[in-house]
Amino acid sequence: MNFLHMTENNFSLKKIEISVSEAEKRTGRNAMNMQETYTAYLIETRSVEHSDGQSVLTDSLWRRYSEFELLRNYLLVYYPHIVVPPLPEKRAEFVWHKLSADNMDPDFVERRRIGLENFLLRVASHPILCRDKIFYLFLTQEGNWKETVNETGFQLKADSRLKALNATFRVKNPDKRFIELKHYSDELQSVISHLLRVRARVADRLYGVYKVHGNYGRVFSEWSAIEKEMGDGLQSAGHHMDVYAASIDDILEDEEHYADQLKEYLFYAEALRAVCRKHELTQYDLETAAQDLAAKKQQCEELATGTVRTFSLKGMTTKLFGQETPEQREARIKMLEEQIKEGEQQLKSKNLEGREFVKNAWADIERFKEQKNHDLKEALISYAVMQISMCKKGIQVWTNAKECFSKM
């Protein structure tokens, strides 16, 4: 549950709580009129009265995962300088053997529900994103929301992957901090992936260790049947072995929450990279514009002074088909001068844009860093607490078993 201030049309100020409270299996028809099964999630919004802290349900609607994706893609396009919170994974990855990789599995659905709630809370608590109209409508307008988003035309505004890749390779002078940040996000992604993979294997093995102990339960029971004095002790010790073996299920379920916290930051690394890419794009754009401007200026100069230093098509054709008239040359110079003026304006605004982008992006990145440090520390603490609990349970069970053995 999170409190946030949200403005709608800058007129009202509300404190609201958001929760994804339920998940439900649905069947429907998809775009190609084929029947499909999907899960819908219930989003409830409550406004909290200042004075008495009572909350009133103001909105409640159902959304499916693809709608969350749409919202996020929209935010990515309209807020390229923001580290946009990630969604929980689309398909279950880093599974260890017991967890199902099936999207319909109730455990997976439950963890996804929590992840989606977390996403909404992150957006709602972001000082800039929380003000977005489309986000507000996502929470309040069930019907027609998709159309409303598409009407913004954000898909057209999105930078193509190719363009972005091109910029990454050819940009000459990106801000150093962004180079470092990109490097960091690559490394972070790599190390968290590795961590999650190994953790899954560790969980798998730990499961095996605990479950095999269950066999002691059975054999001690069988053995106790042929013993006189040893029988009772063995039998009750066997029971504790069964308890031990069964305890691993809850332990590992708790650990999945830790893994989910790590996963969020794994996906956040991608969001960081997106901001870096945007910077590279704007920077490249700026550099290209500056280059073009410089080229035009030179062309102009050459025309004016009559020297041809640079190769130009016009120059070639002039050579081939005859000199142009002074009037033609004047016209060309004038056109170039206009273009140069325009170009200088554009460069100025692009420069400004670029600097704004860097400033705003960097502010959000600092905010993100603090959030990350805080969240991951909390995650590590809760992981340590889980381990402590597991150790204490282990000591308890074996102490009980030892007492049973002592009575043999």
Place this chain on the structure above:
Amino acid sequence: MEIERDPPCPGPVRVMSVGVWGLDLEQPGSQDLILPNGGTPAGTASPASSSSLLNRLQLDDDMDGETRDLFVTVDDPKKHVCTMETYITYRITTKSTRVEFDLPEYSVRRRYQDFDWLRNKLEESQPTHLIPPLPEKFVVKGVVDRFSEEFVETRRKALDKFLKRITDHPVLSFNEHFNVFLTAKDLNAHKKQGMALLTRVGESVKHVAGGYKLRNRPLEFAAIGEYLDTFALKLGTIDRIAQRIIKEEIEYLVELREYGPVYSTWSALEAELAEPLEGVSACIGNCSTALEELTDDMTEDFLPVLREYILYSDSMKSVLKKRDQVQAEYEAKLEAVALRKEERPKVPADVEKCQDRMECFNADLKADMERWQNNKRQDFRQLLMGMADKNIQYYEKCLLAWESIIPLLQEKQEAK
């Protein structure tokens, strides 16, 4: 020391000292028992009566209590490198107030084949008794180093157990071969003399092997047999489970050893999170070490004792079989007599001797079985409590590691 062999049942009769037996005079039915001071009975009452059996059991209690007069320890393994071979010897220290020992204290060195010799001699000379098992001669698993510290220590413990079990046995502990083993400077010289010391009973039991079919195993021995069969089965299962657990724990350990360092790698990327992440890495490292200690302990202490009990119950079963043979021989001979048409069927001496042998055997076996059951209960109690203890210690080490890291994680870092 010369031993007279007239009595058919080789019981504690043979080697006596006033000290140990003096107490018996208080026990009921002690009149039946052969009295101390070397006297052998004129072949009258069979010592294998229930009252003497009772005495033997009571004697065991005395030996476990304050009247211990024989202490044997196996320690100090040393490697010997000779031209022909390399082997390990163990120091055997004996402390005793028994008359049978010339000195109050002895210290000799013995190697595995000496123990093997002793066991064979005991089996030959005490066929009606259960002889404790030795650790296996050859290592089955193949690629185990015979001279590694762990292997030698495991073996030493088993050999120590072996001698202690003989020490605790009211009959076996007085065996002359045992005495020689504990005291002789040069055992090999004695080994050569060995042949002369073979007992008549030993001989006769050997000859019985094969040839006679037992019709009915008495109920109590049948029960013992069934018990041993099931017991061995259950132990086998426990052995397999224990091995499987160790295997799973080792695989878990392998993953942990990769898991911990990843936190270290991550720590190198971070600023404020560097210390907490490094701390978690170290913590996992400590848990890994604790786990390794657990698996080592289980491999070295738990599994060998378990396996030894399987061997022990196998030994007991073979003694049961020998007993069956003795009974079979007796029954066959008895039948042969019955079939002979005689007016006054007189039970010939050798059939009587057979009966004595059988009854003696039965008594010894029952006594040994009782002792075995008692020891088994104590041994398993200790073994299983030990297993629980090791697991508790493992979790306690891990708990300590994680608890100590919580303050580090919660620490507010100074802004850089």
